[in-house]
Amino acid sequence: MKLFEFEKHFPDEESCRERFRQQRIREGVVCPKCGCVHHYWKSDKQMFQCKECGCRQSLRAHTVMHGSKLPFRYWFVAMHLLTATKHSFSAAEIQRQLGHRRYQPIWELVHKLRSIMGKRDDKYTLRGNIEIDEGFFTTEIPADEKEQPLKRGAGSQAKTKVLVIAESTEVENPKKGRKPKSVGHIKMVVIPNQKASTIDAIASKVIDPASSLVSDDTKSHVNFKDMFTEHKSLVVDPKDIGKVLPWVHIAISNAKTQFADLYHGVKREFLQEYLNEFCYKFNRRYFGEDLFDRLLMIGASYRSDFEHRTYG
Ligand SMILES: [Zn+2]
Known part of the structure; x- marks a missing residue:
């Protein structure tokens, strides 16, 4: 959405609150006690009341704003900034734009939005021809590992492993200068190690078994041939990686560049949230102006798992 449109539609707290109420009605308000989907709106209390059992719930209950005391307009501005450009904004920049004094609540707000982006994409199973590989993202070294000597390469304490599909x-x-493959949806999942059992558990959950996989020839991928219709296990010369596994590597490199530009260091425990946002936007790269509405839609229908966590 363009800035002028945002200003026109959402000039104040009331307009944001009303739009969020409309969105909740559109997604369907469900009674947490009896499961009834018919509610009255009690405007004096600003609550939905179940027509069956009388149970009331606030406008924010069971949504991304569950438990939040921040103004609706803060949430709308954050959703606007996160979807307005191909790139993104850090929580620190959003805090600056909002002119809010404290960092922690805004940081939580942004991470809650990233968390529901991940929840939404979890509903999607990848299928067809699939590239799969592991990437190594630079993350801050946890305090309890700082004493140990720094290991080099993939096993370094400063790297976090990510399965990329x-x-x-x-x-x-393909036309000259164009990619030899075209990309559909992607997924990125933080993994504790590269054991085949770790990777198999995720792959079986997020990839349709009728798919054909291509990956490099490592011990991590030995079971794919039994799990999927086809598995091409290739010994890849690093200079050919762009031909064999082009999209996993473009995704990894774009995500790394974006994180380095935007954030002052990423903590391992929060890397998944940043990956969620990157994949959510990548997977919706053709949505253009509709992206804000899509995020608002999931904001009204998903509650985040990102609660009671503190920064640093
Ligand atoms: Zn009820």
Whole structure:
């Protein structure tokens, strides 16, 4: 959404609150006690009341704003900033834009939005031709590991392992200078290690078993041939990685660049939230102006798992 449109539609707290109420009605308000989907709106109390059992719930209950005391307009401005450009904004920048004194509540707000982006994408199963590989993201070294000597390479305390999966179909006769494959949806999941059992558990959950996989030839991927219709396990010369696994590597490199530009260090325990946002926007790269509405839609229908966590 363009800035002028945002200002026109959401000039104040009341307009944001009313839009959120409309969105909740559209998504369907469900009674937490009896499951009834018919409610009255009690405007004097600003609550929904179940027509069956009389149970009341606030406008924010069971949504991304559950338990939040921040103004509705803060949430709307944050949703606008996160969806207005191809890139993104850090919580520190959003805090600055809002002119809010404290960092922690805004940081929580932004992470809650990232958390529901992940929840929404969890509903989607990747299928067809699939690239799969592991990436190593730079993260801050946890305090209890700072004493140990720094290990090099993939096992370094300053790296966090991420399983990266992309729907990727070969293009017939690609034009000169274009990619040999076209990309669909992607997923990125933080993993504690590269054991086959760790990777198999995620792959079986997020990839349709009828898919054809391509990956490099490592011990992490030995079971794919039994789990999926096809698995091409290739010994990849690093200079050919762009031909064999182009999209997982483009996704990894774009995400790394974006994180380095935007954030002053990423903590390992929060990396998944940043990946959620990156994938959510990548997977909706053609949505354009509709992205704000989509985020508002999931904001009204999902409660975040990101609660009671503190920064640093
Ligand atoms: Zn009820």
